Amino acid sequence: MNYKQVVASLWRHGNGQTADHVARLNELIRYATLAPSGHNTQCWRFRATDEAIAILPDLSRRTPVVDPDDHHLYVSLGCAAENLSLAARAFGMQGEVTFHAEGAGEVHVTLTPCQPERSPLFEAIPARQCTRSDYNGLPVTDQELYLLQGAGTGNGVSISLLTERPAIEQVLGFVLQASSRQIANRAFRQELEAWIRFGEHEALEAGDGLFARAMGSPATPRWLGRWLFRVLFRQGIENAKVARQVRSSAGIAVFISQADDKAHWVEAGRCYQRFALQATALGICNAFINQPVEETSVRPAFAEALGIVGGRPDLVVRFGRGKAMPRSLRRPVEAVLIP
Numbered sequence: 402m403n404y405k406q407v408v409a410s411l412w413r414h415g416n417g418q419t420a421d422h423v424a425r426l427n428e429l430i431r432y433a434t435l436a437p438s439g440h441n442t443q444c445w446r447f448r449a450t451d452e453a454i455a456i457l458p459d460l461s462r463r464t465p466v467v468d469p470d471d472h473h474l475y476v477s478l479g480c481a482a483e484n485l486s487l488a489a490r491a492f493g494m495q496g497e498v499t500f501h502a503e504g505a506g507e508v509h510v511t512l513t514p515c516q517p518e519r520s521p522l523f524e525a526i527p528a529r530q531c532t533r534s535d536y537n538g539l540p541v542t543d544q545e546l547y548l549l550q551g552a553g554t555g556n557g558v559s560i561s562l563l564t565e566r567p568a569i570e571q572v573l574g575f576v577l578q579a580s581s582r583q584i585a586n587r588a589f590r591q592e593l594e595a596w597i598r599f600g601e602h603e604a605l606e607a608g609d610g611l612f613a614r615a616m617g618s619p620a621t622p623r624w625l626g627r628w629l630f631r632v633l634f635r636q637g638i639e640n641a642k643v644a645r646q647v648r649s650s651a652g653i654a655v656f657i658s659q660a661d662d663k664a665h666w667v668e669a670g671r672c673y674q675r676f677a678l679q680a681t682a683l684g685i686c687n688a689f690i691n692q693p694v695e696e697t698s699v700r701p702a703f704a705e706a707l708g709i710v711g712g713r714p715d716l717v718v719r720f721g722r723g724k725a726m727p728r729s730l731r732r733p734v735e736a737v738l739i740p
């Protein structure tokens with residue numbers, strides 16, 4: 402199959418009400434894998450029983466430079482759990498999510514029978530993407546902000562929506578400062594480069610990672626892409642692009658955890674995922690600009706500027722209306738199953 406055909410086979414609704422029990426579980430897990438993950442590492446594994454599906458961290462897929470405390474890794478598990486929960490409910494199962502902290506921690510989603518409910522958020526799962534394009538600069542309505550606020554709020558996690566230009570410029574200042582430090586860090590550049598899939602062929606072979614075209618770059622053979630990345634991934638060029646993208650956005654969402662632990666990171670992932678699906682349902686795009694929360698030398702000043710006391714800013718996301726970008730891929734369900 403070529404790239405287009407694989408995208409069509411991944412980003413679609415499926416039949417979770419089939420009588421075949423194993424096919425039903427695999428279908429629920431397929432929905433979970435359509436969630437976002439840092440660098441598209443797909444840092445999850447799934448273990449299914451009759452009562453629940455457990456989502457476990459795949460620590461072989463850590464990104465220790467950009468995510469030294471595995472915060473993004475557990476946020477990604479939360480995103481997958483939210484998709485799984487929405488899909489379970491759509492196919493007549495409870496989908497209640499709990500975090501179990503023992504060992505490396507795992508997330509459970511219950512499968513006890515209930516009335517099926519296909520929510521608008523569930524319907525949006527195959528259409529969602531992290532859209533790294535310029536947006537059209539127009540505001541979103543108060544009603545849309547109200548829906549985004551509700552979707553992105555959770556248990557011990559709040560969302561702050563910034564739509565005034567001075568507040569957006571203030572966040573942009575932190576994004577540029579942190580981005581400059583990341584780009585100056587050789588280990589950061591190397592880790593990022595290792596997760597970029599420069600051409601369609603290598604993207605299809607891996608089924609993971611950051612596809613160049615999804616980030617607005619042309620598809621190239623790996624040798625050429627690497628050369629271009631090393632020449633062009635520079636502070637001046639990158640920061641000009643980020644500034645343009647942020648200024649084209651309608652607003653910025655900041656997700657904040659009350660406590661800085663895995664349970665709250667998973668919850669922040671669930672909140673982000675609902676926010677992203679609600680945005681998709683409204684025709685609103687979003688993309689992460691996480692540099693100020695990733696760069697530990699910038700995060701405290703960023704938190705202080707936003708008036709965050711005692712909590713952790715988890716995620717920074719811009720939103721607005723714009724054109725869709727090429728899709729990212731996923732590995733097949735069989736690759737993430739624990740037998």
Ligand SMILES: Cc1cc2nc3c(=O)[nH]c(=O)nc-3n(C[C@H](O)[C@H](O)[C@H](O)COP(=O)(O)O)c2cc1C
Pocket residue numbers: 435436437438439440441472473474476477480529530531532533610611688689690691692729
């Ligand atoms: C916790 C987390 C952190 C992320 N951080 C960034 C980021 O800082 N910048 C960015 O462009 N994308 C970021 N992403 C988006 C992923 O790269 C994206 O989800 C992945 O490439 C798959 O693309 P898709 O969500 O469009 O399918 C992040 C995703 C997650 C879940």
